[in-house]
Amino acid sequence: DTGVSQDPRHKITKRGQNVTFRCDPISEHNRLYWYRQTLGQGPEFLTYFQNEAQLEKSRLLSDRFSAERPKGSFSTLEIQRTEQGDSAMYLCASSILAHYNEQFFGPGTRLTVL
Amino acid sequence: AQTVTQSQPEMSVQEAETVTLSCTYDTSESDYYLFWYKQPPSRQMILVIRQEAYKQQNATENRFSVNFQKAAKSFSLKISDSQLGDAAMYFCAYSSGGGADGLTFGKGTHLIIQP
Numbered sequence: 001d002t003g004v005s006q007d008p009r010h011k012i013t014k015r016g017q018n019v020t021f022r023c024d025p026i027s028e029h030n031r032l033y034w035y036r037q038t039l040g041q042g043p044e045f046l047t048y049f050q051n052e053a054q055l056e057k058s059r060l061l062s063d064r065f066s067a068e069r070p071k072g073s074f075s076t077l078e079i080q081r082t083e084q085g086d087s088a089m090y091l092c093a094s095s096i097l098a099h100y101n102e103q104f105f106g107p108g109t110r111l112t113v114l
Numbered sequence: 115a116q117t118v119t120q121s122q123p124e125m126s127v128q129e130a131e132t133v134t135l136s137c138t139y140d141t142s143e144s145d146y147y148l149f150w151y152k153q154p155p156s157r158q159m160i161l162v163i164r165q166e167a168y169k170q171q172n173a174t175e176n177r178f179s180v181n182f183q184k185a186a187k188s189f190s191l192k193i194s195d196s197q198l199g200d201a202a203m204y205f206c207a208y209s210s211g212g213g214a215d216g217l218t219f220g221k222g223t224h225l226i227i228q229p
Contacts, residue, residue: 033216042118042205042219043159056215089157101147101209103217105159 145211
């Protein structure tokens with residue numbers, strides 16, 4: 001068990017560009033969550049999947065954001081037409097259905113939009 | 115909507131001493147879970163301790179224990195025998211019973227351990 005991994009760890013992009021992040025959860029974890037954390041704040045929930053189904057989306061997830069988990073394993077989070085306000089740490093977490101509240105977090109992807 | 119409040123932006127404690135971090139929350143639900151997460155400077159969140167709302171007994175994990183006051187909606191974390199490796203941001207978090215909205219976090223408390 002290698003834990004939750006995220007790629008890339010850092011991303012710098014120019015305003016208006018599209019970016020995509022990847023999350024690989026712990027093997028056999030059914031649930032996968034995405035959070036956003038800005039400086040000095042706690043993480044904020046964005047969305048979560050149970051297997052391949054996206055079951056909940058926060059109002060923070062604007063139309064420019066889309067997340068997928070096509071085969072119920074890894075997930076991608078895409079941000080289109082990035083804005084400076086999108087600069088943040090994007091965290092992924094996973095949990096097993098039997099203990100869904102115990103979420104294990106990845107190291108995060110730090111996005112900087114210039 | 116549920117809210118989690120951590121009123122101590124920063125706390126400092128001498129190594130080997132005991133420190134208590136405060137957390138209050140607001141919810142109208144009866145089935146929920148509370149957590150303390152640690153985020154060291156490397157920024158990977160680590161689960162420290164969890165508490166089920168239906169359990170009256172306070173959770174304990176080695177040097178970490180909680181004081182769960184359900185009526186007061188208070189959930190404090192006590193760290194005994196503080197160690198240098200305990201230095202980190204500590205986040206209090208709430209989850210509803212179904213976990214549908216993920217975790218709701220407080221703003222965190224920066225814990226400094228003085229040698």
